[in-house]
Amino acid sequence: MTIKAEYIWIDGTEPTPLLRSKTKILDSVPTELPIWGFDGSSTNQAPGKASDCVLKPVFSCPDPIRGGDHLLVLSEVLYTDMTPHKTNTRAQLAEVAEKYASQEPLFGIEQEYTMFKGSRPLGFPDSGGYPGPQGPYYCGVGSDDIYGRPLVEAHLEACIQAGLGISGINAEVMPGQWEFQIGPLGPLEVSDHMWVARWLLHRIGEDFGISITLDPKPVRGDWNGAGAHTNFSTRAMRSSYDAVVKAAEALGKKADEHVANYGHGIEDRLTGQHETAPWDQFSYGVSDRGASVRIPWQVEVDGKGYLEDRRPNANMDPYVVTRLMVSTCCEALA
Missing domain, CATH: 3.30.590.10 (Glutamine synthetase/guanido kinase, catalytic domain)
Known part of the structure; x- marks a missing residue:
């Protein structure tokens, strides 16, 4: 079974962030969604010389557009050391x-x-x-x-x-x-x-x-x-x-x-x-x-x-x- 997981995240555009997303193909419905990465230099979240950022799934739901078992996966943005990115406002809310x-x-x-x-x-x-x-x-x-x-x-x-x-x-x-x-x-x-x-x-x-x-x-x-x-x-x-x-x-x-x-x-x-x-x-x-x-x-x-x-x-x-x-x-x- 092939699952299309649409990873969604919030970028670093100022003064108002934009939504970004891309599709990950999974072999089956996962018990735990994997972390993923993206080019932060293209989303105003990293310089080109250190461009990797991490997507950590925090919420998922059925994808009503693709249907079936396909998923929408909202993700937090982390640095590669797994700490919250400076644009990650969700992490600040979680503490409060x-x-x-x-x-x-x-x-x-x-x-x-x-x-x-x-x-x-x-x-x-x-x-x-x-x-x-x-x-x-x-x-x-x-x-x-x-x-x-x-x-x-x-x-x-x-x-x-x-x-x-x-x-x-x-x-x-x-x-x-x-x-x-x-x-x-x-x-x-x-x-x-x-x-x-x-x-x-x-x-x-x-x-x-x-x-x-x-x-x-x-x-x-x-x-x-x-x-x-x-x-x-x-x-x-x-x-x-x-x-x-x-x-x-x-x-x-x-x-x-x-x-x-x-x-x-x-x-x-x-x-x-x-x-x-x-x-x-x-x-x-x-x-x-x-x-x-x-x-x-x-x-x-x-x-x-x-x-x-x-x-x-x-x-x-x-x-x-x-x-x-x-x-x-x-x-x-x-």
Whole structure:
């Protein structure tokens, strides 16, 4: 039996890393996936004179594109001495997740993205100019307002077949812009699943001739940006409203550190308009989508639950965002 294992990793491109992948042929379904290597000088992760980097499998799932027993294999990048590469943000998260595991942190991440056909967002006139103003596109239906649904449905089905923790999809505020949600899962799990779901989105886009961007402000002007709203709770928050408020206040005390690590171009998106708070001002409030952190209305009513950090960009690294949120909130709630 021949198995195609698609090894996926995150490269060293700055300011926003890219996904890379290549296929390894295995003679049978392995009990343990082998480590592999790649040319780090071609992925901004090593100089040419010492170019070898190591791929260490950390998460695998069925490959919904190739089908059968073929696999997708998400891998960490290591140096040849088997220590984490400087671009390996997963290793840093693993330490923090283990430290605060007793608080049982959970995440649900809402990944917004924009589809492009050529140089223009899907749904924007090919001849130039703009579609009608925002309003009917969010969660809309009908060919006048919705673009790219076949790709979106194919991606949803692929994530389900892969066994990823996908929990929903919806059309977003700008034409050609959609969202999928991963979670609720622990910090490592939600981040691993998110990276594989992103890879699947880009890969399936190839079959439709559509490119995917996680640019936080893909169209300038009076158009919504693209974020990755991050919902977070701990065991204490899921039983106490006071703990939810305490976590929100803790995020405010480290606002600068978080914003600096929530994705490149955050100043272009967090302007105080289009359902955002200004990037250099922190706020939280109940049911307030213009706040940095939103506490859903039902959380206040129930007296327990979770919060939504609305600041992370669509192009954020989930390993970094979950690490910062666990560290900041769990330290405050300890």
